[in-house]
Structure formats: structure tokens, C-alpha cells
Amino acid sequence: MLRIALLELRAKRNWSKRFAVSLALLSVFAIVVSVHSVLSGVKIDRGIYSINVKIDDPKFVKSGNPDITIYNGMIVVKGDLKSLSAYDEFRNYLRRVYDEWVSERYGSSAFPVLIRIVRIPTKVEFGGVTAGKLKEIAKIVKKEEKAPKKIEQKEERREISPELIRGGKELKAGNTKVESNFLTPDELKPPSLLVKLIYAFSFVIPMYFVIQVYSSSAIEDKIKGRFELLFVAEDEWKVIVGKMLPYIVLSVTLTIAIMIALGKSLEGIVFLIPVILFLMALSTFTAMISRSYKEMTFLTIMISIFITTYLFIPAVFTAIPMSRISPITLLLIFFECGSVNIKEYIISTLQFYLMSLVLIYLSLNSLEIMHSQANPIEKIVEISAGVVKSYPAVFLASLLSIPFVFVIEFFTLSIIFAIKFAFVIVILLIAVIEEFFKGLFVYSAFKNGLNPYVSAFLSAVGFLIGEKIVLFSFVPIKFVELIPVPLMAHLIASLLFVATLRFGFRRALLASSSFHALYDGVILWSLLR
Amino acid sequence: MESVKIALKDLRSIKKEKTILVVILLLFFVASFSSLIIVGLTFLYSPVGYATAKIGLVGNAPIFSSLVHPIRYDSLEQAIKDLVNGKIDAVVVFNENVTGTNFVTIYLPKEDVKSIKATLYLRKKLMEYQDILRKLRGIPTLNLKVYEDGKEIEVPEGFSLRFRFIYVMLIPLLAVTTAVISSAFIIDSLCEEIETKTLDVLLSVVDLGDVIVGKFLASFILSVFLTVFWMVMLAVNGIEIHNSALAMATSLSICLVMIALSLAISAFTINREKSQFVFSIVAVSVIMLMFSTPISPVGLLVRLSAGSSFNFIEPIVYLAVSASAVLSSLFTAEKRLNKSIGLEI
Structure with missing residues (x-):
């Protein structure tokens, strides 16, 4: 694996000296300009x-x-x-x-x-204050009670x-x-949220540069057939992970450097490592499924904005418990308070680790079709058919698809937000997204000769469990009370999918998502009434 | 004519690969993401939110109390306990001193979000309080009144946020995003032809100059399309763009400069990975400079679209600058590529 990593580094060493020097000069120039711009501030509002x-x-x-x-x-x-x-x-x-x-x-x-x-x-929020915390507060209060007098006296003198x-x-x-x-x-002004967000952005932006270089390199290896050569010499997963390694190290180093520069606690890196891994895994996957450089560029842009919404939109609304789903929210809380809730930390980062593993697994399973000219969605269907071959796999695939569904749904929500009558479109799109994933695994199982009705049941259950685990970790509602009705809804939608599957994947998706949207609409209406 | 054909070929490929959808999505994203952030901010900072903050007071302050109606506490400890348990939003500690300086200590929740409401409320009340004390000392206070059509009106604090968001943030961001997308497009389409050797095939029937102009035209047409798209999108959402023709010309002049830069970069590196990387660094610097210098096309775009004053010479100068950037970039790109392709053979 290390050999592959070294190989990747050596490939970069082939950059001519002149190019490397100009790159270094440009970077210095960019840093000087950035510092100058940050110091002088936005000036485009002159004379408005x-x-x-x-x-x-x-x-x-x-x-x-x-x-x-x-x-x-x-x-x-x-x-x-x-x-x-x-x-x-x-x-x-x-x-x-x-x-x-x-x-x-x-x-x-x-x-x-x-x-x-x-x-x-x-x-x-929930529950009272612990005894330990009260003691800590008492200490602060005692210190403060004495402090103001001293300062006042000095000030007055x-x-x-x-x-x-x-x-x-x-x-x-x-x-x-x-x-x-x-x-x-x-x-007396409240601390600016915008400033905090800019902090968080400055940790994440270098990662975008790194994935750009990485994905370029990955797709070049794919198009020029270098991957096939490497796979002969080394295990496939070692090649992929080895190739990612230098870029992961680079991202971590850059992030740490920025934390030092901004004077932030280095422990904050534990919130960002899962994000870095996820971005790398996702870039590998997109390199595998895209047909050309242009497609890759645009898919990379898509990824960047998907992840940006998922990381940053929650961070704006820190008052809402669900916002803790993003590691960036937790990072900001950590910088503010010095600690975070360990349960929230685990759930928020675990989803990123899981997604990274799933994506690497899928990339390894896409080697056969990586040169096909099918479009990315068709490729995803093909890969899924290659992976979902047993009943447990249907259940597991559906369960593990939840974080991805959440990422896409968050993105949809924030995109549609600005349009009038947004909620109608949101309900429709969310139904299509969820039914696409559920249906995808049923379809794959069906193609592999499994019973579609059993698969539909497993897919619906897996999906529901995954969805509720994430949701209830953040919103304090009792788990069991809310299960039966949505389970029925998910089941009916999946069965509808199977029943209409003989008319083709798209029509089946249309049928199941129509039902799903209807159900969501009714629930929303009864809640708002 | 040949170059137009090449431009159309490239534009067709965008349509075929459905990348145009991604691009439109990206513009949507820029608009939504920034408006979501603003909604988040106004939601937290809205004047409705701070009308009800509950304040605890430790100490004796009659004038302050008549303004704020706080809950009185005898001990700081009890007050802090209530603050910690969320019964009150802030604790104020001081003894009123009508003639001297009042040193006020305010205890607020450490979590930012929780303290915003109380901070905004206290700011307003303490400013009123400060004015009362100043009057008692015979110091004139600032008493602002504003009129519209002879009637006095009320303008809430922070009212300008929405205006600033639309004209100083959203429109510049959309213009810059359009420029970056069109530039990334020309890099890809040129480098791909070179790396997959399809350029050699093309060159057997057309001149290199025509190919380069064609590539350039394709990405310029893309930027025109995207600019029209976001302008219409804003108009549909009820956002007025004043001087729209000039605003569009200025926005396109930003695109032209960036496309010219990316064309020159890809002609020098002839490799997609290197070009994209160099372009990202250059683009970041150029964008930052455009936002932080008082004389910039972005600043002009802001003033044009907001309907502020501007000088007619400004758009002409920027268009002239971008035109010369384009010409010199086309010239150097052709010269450079001729040399490197000649060497490869």
C-alpha cells in the first residue's frame, strides 16, 4: 500500500522544476493577496x-x-x-x-x-444540570464576584x-x-455567526483543492489504463487506499496548519478527519463512474456543494438539536465550549466513516464497468446489481443508504428553499429520492433472482430502522411509539414498486414515490392543521 | 465559420452529458445557500425574538428597573442557578450610580445561540438607559427621527441586511460563479482534446487558431446563457436589477477575463490536472482582489444592479480591458500550442 502511495508521490515529482517553481510562486502570491484582502475587507460596497x-x-x-x-x-x-x-x-x-x-x-x-x-x-435542553457542572459554575461566580471590584477600583483610579x-x-x-x-x-453585540462560519469554511476549503488534484489524478489513471497495471501487481483495495493516502495526509496537514494559524485547539481535527476520508472516498467513486474529464469536473462540483450544504447549513441553525448531525456544528460548539456530547460526536462522525467505507467498497466493485459509456446513474444501478446478491445484503444496503439519502435530502431542501410553494416540490423530491434508493436494492435483488416481495419487505424495514436511528439520536422522541405507521407506509410503497416493476424501473419508481409523497403530504397536513 | 462549428460541437457535449443541469443546479445552490444563511441570521437576530428576554438583577438600580422590569435576586448564586437552569436569559449585576460611572456585569450563557436574544434586548435597553443618565447629567442625546412623505416612520435596526445581502453578496457571487464555471469548461474541453489526441484529428481539417477561438466562443456562450439565467431567476423572485444591460455587460467582462486567464493557463500546462490546479490558485487571488479593491468590476456590478451612481466610462474601461485580455490570451495560446504540439510530433 505504501508503495502505491510513494508511486503517487513520485508521479507528482515528475512535474517539471519550472512548473513546481511557478506553482510555489503563485501560491505565495495567492497567500499574500488573501491576507491583504482579509485585512482590507470587502470594498465593493463603496458608493452604493x-x-x-x-x-x-x-x-x-x-x-x-x-x-x-x-x-x-x-x-x-x-x-x-x-x-x-x-x-x-x-x-x-x-x-x-x-x-x-x-x-x-x-x-x-x-x-x-x-x-x-x-x-x-x-x-x-433535556434533563438538569449535573453536580459537577454546578461546582464549576460556582467557582467562576466566586472568582467573578471578587474580580469586578478590583478592576473598577483600578479603572476609577x-x-x-x-x-x-x-x-x-x-x-x-x-x-x-x-x-x-x-x-x-x-x-454590546452578539457574537457574529458569520465569523464562526468563515472559520469553519477556512478549514474545509483546502480540502476542496486537494480533492480536485486527487480526482484529476484518479481519473487520469483510469482513462490511461494505469489502474489495470497496478491491479496486476497489488491487491485492488491496497491500490485505491494507497493512492488516497498522500492526499489524506496532505489534507490533514493543511487543516492542522490552518488551525495553528488561527490559534484554534488542534483537537478540532477529530471532527474533520471523517470529512476528509469521506471526500476522498467520494472522489474515488466519482472518478470510477464518470466518462470524461468534463463529467468528472461537474460531478466534483456537485460533491463539493452536496457536502457543503450538509456540513454548513446545520451549523447556521445550531439552536435546533438536529443540527448536531454535522461535524462542523459540533466543531463550532467544541471551539465555543471546549467539549461536546460524546453520543452526538459518535453519531455525527460515524455516518461519515460508514459512508467512506461503503464508497470504497462500491469503487472496488465498479472496476468491471469503469470504462463503460453508460451514464452515472445507470452505472450506479449496475454496481448495485453487482453487490446486492442476498437477502441480508438487501437489508444492509437499505440501512447503509440512509446517510447518503440524508445528504441528498438536505441538499434538496436547501436548493428548493428559495422557490415559492417549495414544500410541495420538497415532498415530491424527498419521496422520489427515498423510493429510488429502496427500489434500487429491490430491483438489484430481483435481477439476481431473489424474491422481490421478500426483498421489498427487507428494504423497507432496513430503511425505516436506519432513518429512525439517526432521527431519534437527535430528537428526543420515544422510539417504539412512532414505528408502526411509517413502517406500513414504507412497506406499501415498496410493495407498490414490486407490483409495478414489470412496467419498468422508472414507472415503478413513479408509482411508489407517488404513494410516498401522498403519505408524507397527509402527515404534514395533519401536523400543521 | 469553422470556429463557430467547433463551439457548437462543444456546447452539444454539455447538453449530451447533462452537465448543464449540474451547472444550473450550482447557480441555484449559490442563491439558496446564501439566502439560507441570511434567513438563519435574521431569524436569530430578528427584533421579534428579543422582545421577551427575561433579565435577573442583583443590586439596587431603580431607573434601570423601571426600563427593564427585571426579576430581583438577593444573591448572585441564586440568580446564576436560575440562569443555568434556563429560567432567566441573563443576569445583570450593579448598583445604580446616577452621577458616576456604572460598572455593569452581565452574566450570559456561554453557548452563543442562547445569549443572542438577551444580548440584543439588553443592548437596546442599556442604550435607552444610557440616554436617560446622559440627560440627567445635562448631556445632549442623539434623537433621530426619519420622515417619508412628511410622516415620521420607524426603520428597524439592521434593516439594511437584506439589501446588502442581495446586491453586495448574492449578485457578485452569482457573477463570479458563472465566470469560474465557464473557465473550468474551457480548460476541460481544451485539455481533453489534447490528452485524448482528438486535437490531432481536428487539426487535419481546421486551423489551430479556429479550434482555440471555437473553444473560447463555446465557453463565452455558456457564460452568456448562465448570466441570463441567473438574472431571470432573480427577476422571477422579485429582485430588481437596475441598469440590467450594463450590469450584464460588466458581469460578462468578469467572465471574459477569467476565461482568458484559464485559456492561457491550459495552453501553458497542456494538462488538465495542472491547469485546474493553477487556475484554482489564480482564480482565488483574482476573486479576492476584485472584492477587496475599491476599483473593481465587481464593485461596479454592485452599484449598477443596485441602481446607485456610476460613471459611464467605468463599464467601457472594463470591457476594453477584458477584450484586450481575450485577444492577448488567444494570441499567446495559439503561439504556445503551436510550439508544444509541433514538438510532440
Whole structure:
């Protein structure tokens, strides 16, 4: 395996020296540009608003037909979105100017309220607070009870100057010994979620670069027939894993480097390793099923956006328990609180490990058809037919398909979200996605000579169990209470699929998903009523 | 004419491989993903959400209490216990001092999401409180009123978020995504012809120049199609794009520059893996520069589509720049490929 990994590295060493040097120079340039851009911030909003007087804010330009008119000491707006937004930003500008003026004129007495924030770990979701946690909190409280007096005394002795308050940030940077964490009410703002998301993005983006190089290399090996040569010399799985190895190491190294650069705890890597493995396995699989470079590029883009939604959309809605399904949500919680719920960690990362294993297994089973000109979906059907050959396999395949179904469903949800009457389309698509996977395994079993009705039953049960395991790990509902009705629904849909299978896969899929959508629609309607 | 035929051949392959669906999906994704993030943010920061935060107070503060109506606690420990158990959203600790500085300690839940509601509520109330104290000290306060058609109106805090999201985030992202897709397309279609040796076959009937122009045309037509697509998509969703013709021209000038770059890169590397890799690095730098410099086509696109002021010379300059980038890229690509293909034979 290591030999294959070395071979892969050596292939990269064949890059000419000139290319390597230019690549290095370009990378340095890119880093310099990125740092410069991050430091100078987004500037494309210059001059988007207009006002009839000249003010010292680059977002505003003076204009004859302005969004905001200052007239007779009154602020007049036009009432459209742009004009009202301009007022909202103008108000912030005025507050800044006012604060500067009032502090110059009245000094510290213009800032009668100074705020200090203490953050306490809480746990209110389900169940109470543990004794250990209470003790820990008591300690913080005791320390804090003493602390403010000390700081206040010091602050008062120093006769806080307005500059001191306004320049709170510079103070934190440490040009004086007394740390001032005091804020004015104006500065009291919730921590920005966007900033946290950008952090998380910066860990994941390098992975996209790595999978791009990896998938290029994989499909090149496939198209040029190098895989066949390697398979002669070495076990198939060793070739595939060996080929992935250098890229996995590279991704992990890059992520760790970014964590160090951002000053984050390195333990965070345990949330990202399963994601890296999954991306590699998925790229291998897509390299196997795509017909050309172009198809590969677009499939890689698809993968990147599938995974981006699955990782990041939940992280925006951290208040919802289901959001813990994404390791990124847990990573952010970990950075915030220093610990995560171990059960949630296991479930959220386990699905990624499972998906990686399944994908590698499927890639190994796709070697025979990797050069066929069938389209990717047809290839997936073929691979499934090659794998699902016994009753236990039907059950297992259906069970293991759940994480994939979830990834695709999440993506569908977030794509359709912006359209009107989205919920109708969402119900239809979710039904099609779920029935496609269930039907796929029944179809494969049928092709391999197994009884379709027994397979339909196993597929439905496997699917339901998988679905509920994931769901109930995050939402606290009793497991057994909710089983019978959805089981019946899944079963009927699968049986419908088998009954209509003689009219072809597509029609059978149409029949079973129509029923499924109808069922979901009725349930949703009765819940909302 | 030959180049048009080659362009059509390439465009047909997009249709055949259904990749166009993926591309459209990608634009949908950019729009939905960013709007979901914004919904998430406004949902958390909405003014409706913070109307009901429950505040605990330890200490004696009559004026503050008349504003906030807090739950009074005698001991900090009891207050913290209630905070931990979720009975209140924040604990405020201080004794009111009408003449001096009030050092207020606020205890908030460590988990960000839980503290947002209380933070926003306290910010609003403490700003009011600060104004009351200032008035007592004879300091003039900032009292803003805004009028529309002679009537006073209320503009909520953070109202500009939606506007900024549409014009400063969504539209630039869609334009840049379109440019990246069209560039990736030209790299693939050129490198594939070289690596699978189909270029040699093509060259037996057409000039290299025609092939390159054809490839370029195909990816330009793709970018025109995608730009029209996202503009229509936004219009259907009720988002107005002002100066649409000029906005489209500016957006396409961004595409042209990126396509020109990727064409030159693939002509120099003649290998898909290397080209894609180099292009990613270059694209990241170019995009970042376009967002962080005050003079950039992206900034112009923002102002054009938002209906802000602009100078007519700007779009002309950007179009001229992109046209010269395209010409020099076509020229160097032909020269370079002629040399390397000649060497291979």
C-alpha cells in the first residue's frame, strides 16, 4: 500500500522544476493577496448609497437624486428598500460621529454605563444540570464576584479617559497593563455567526483543492489504463487506499496548519478527519463512474456543494438539536465550549466513516464497468446489481443508504428553499429520492433472482430502522411509539414498486414515490392543521 | 465559420452529458445557500425574538428597573442557578450610580445561540438607559427621527441586511460563479482534446487558431446563457436589477477575463490536472482582489444592479480591458500550442 502511495508521490515529482517553481510562486502570491484582502475587507460596497450632503463614509456618495435627503434638520427617505437601508447605515454613521463628539466634549461622564460580560456554561435542553457542572459554575461566580471590584477600583483610579473607552480594542491588544474589557451599550453585540462560519469554511476549503488534484489524478489513471497495471501487481483495495493516502495526509496537514494559524485547539481535527476520508472516498467513486474529464469536473462540483450544504447549513441553525448531525456544528460548539456530547460526536462522525467505507467498497466493485459509456446513474444501478446478491445484503444496503439519502435530502431542501410553494416540490423530491434508493436494492435483488416481495419487505424495514436511528439520536422522541405507521407506509410503497416493476424501473419508481409523497403530504397536513 | 462549428460541437457535449443541469443546479445552490444563511441570521437576530428576554438583577438600580422590569435576586448564586437552569436569559449585576460611572456585569450563557436574544434586548435597553443618565447629567442625546412623505416612520435596526445581502453578496457571487464555471469548461474541453489526441484529428481539417477561438466562443456562450439565467431567476423572485444591460455587460467582462486567464493557463500546462490546479490558485487571488479593491468590476456590478451612481466610462474601461485580455490570451495560446504540439510530433 505504501508503495502505491510513494508511486503517487513520485508521479507528482515528475512535474517539471519550472512548473513546481511557478506553482510555489503563485501560491505565495495567492497567500499574500488573501491576507491583504482579509485585512482590507470587502470594498465593493463603496458608493452604493447616495445622500445630498458630503459625509465621511465611503458607502455614501453625494448626489442630486439621493436616497437620503437632509433638509431643514430633518432626515427624509424615499421609502424603497435601498433608501431605507441607506438610512439604517446612515444611523450607524451618525452614532459613531455623535460618540466621538460627546466624548471629546464631556469626557468620561458621557459614558455612564460600562459593561463587562461573563459567560456561564448552561445546559437547559433535556434533563438538569449535573453536580459537577454546578461546582464549576460556582467557582467562576466566586472568582467573578471578587474580580469586578478590583478592576473598577483600578479603572476609577486611572480616571478613565474617553479615548480609553473608545479604544477598548487596542487596549486588549496590550499596550497598557490593565486589561479593559468594558464595552459601551452600543458595542454590546452578539457574537457574529458569520465569523464562526468563515472559520469553519477556512478549514474545509483546502480540502476542496486537494480533492480536485486527487480526482484529476484518479481519473487520469483510469482513462490511461494505469489502474489495470497496478491491479496486476497489488491487491485492488491496497491500490485505491494507497493512492488516497498522500492526499489524506496532505489534507490533514493543511487543516492542522490552518488551525495553528488561527490559534484554534488542534483537537478540532477529530471532527474533520471523517470529512476528509469521506471526500476522498467520494472522489474515488466519482472518478470510477464518470466518462470524461468534463463529467468528472461537474460531478466534483456537485460533491463539493452536496457536502457543503450538509456540513454548513446545520451549523447556521445550531439552536435546533438536529443540527448536531454535522461535524462542523459540533466543531463550532467544541471551539465555543471546549467539549461536546460524546453520543452526538459518535453519531455525527460515524455516518461519515460508514459512508467512506461503503464508497470504497462500491469503487472496488465498479472496476468491471469503469470504462463503460453508460451514464452515472445507470452505472450506479449496475454496481448495485453487482453487490446486492442476498437477502441480508438487501437489508444492509437499505440501512447503509440512509446517510447518503440524508445528504441528498438536505441538499434538496436547501436548493428548493428559495422557490415559492417549495414544500410541495420538497415532498415530491424527498419521496422520489427515498423510493429510488429502496427500489434500487429491490430491483438489484430481483435481477439476481431473489424474491422481490421478500426483498421489498427487507428494504423497507432496513430503511425505516436506519432513518429512525439517526432521527431519534437527535430528537428526543420515544422510539417504539412512532414505528408502526411509517413502517406500513414504507412497506406499501415498496410493495407498490414490486407490483409495478414489470412496467419498468422508472414507472415503478413513479408509482411508489407517488404513494410516498401522498403519505408524507397527509402527515404534514395533519401536523400543521 | 469553422470556429463557430467547433463551439457548437462543444456546447452539444454539455447538453449530451447533462452537465448543464449540474451547472444550473450550482447557480441555484449559490442563491439558496446564501439566502439560507441570511434567513438563519435574521431569524436569530430578528427584533421579534428579543422582545421577551427575561433579565435577573442583583443590586439596587431603580431607573434601570423601571426600563427593564427585571426579576430581583438577593444573591448572585441564586440568580446564576436560575440562569443555568434556563429560567432567566441573563443576569445583570450593579448598583445604580446616577452621577458616576456604572460598572455593569452581565452574566450570559456561554453557548452563543442562547445569549443572542438577551444580548440584543439588553443592548437596546442599556442604550435607552444610557440616554436617560446622559440627560440627567445635562448631556445632549442623539434623537433621530426619519420622515417619508412628511410622516415620521420607524426603520428597524439592521434593516439594511437584506439589501446588502442581495446586491453586495448574492449578485457578485452569482457573477463570479458563472465566470469560474465557464473557465473550468474551457480548460476541460481544451485539455481533453489534447490528452485524448482528438486535437490531432481536428487539426487535419481546421486551423489551430479556429479550434482555440471555437473553444473560447463555446465557453463565452455558456457564460452568456448562465448570466441570463441567473438574472431571470432573480427577476422571477422579485429582485430588481437596475441598469440590467450594463450590469450584464460588466458581469460578462468578469467572465471574459477569467476565461482568458484559464485559456492561457491550459495552453501553458497542456494538462488538465495542472491547469485546474493553477487556475484554482489564480482564480482565488483574482476573486479576492476584485472584492477587496475599491476599483473593481465587481464593485461596479454592485452599484449598477443596485441602481446607485456610476460613471459611464467605468463599464467601457472594463470591457476594453477584458477584450484586450481575450485577444492577448488567444494570441499567446495559439503561439504556445503551436510550439508544444509541433514538438510532440
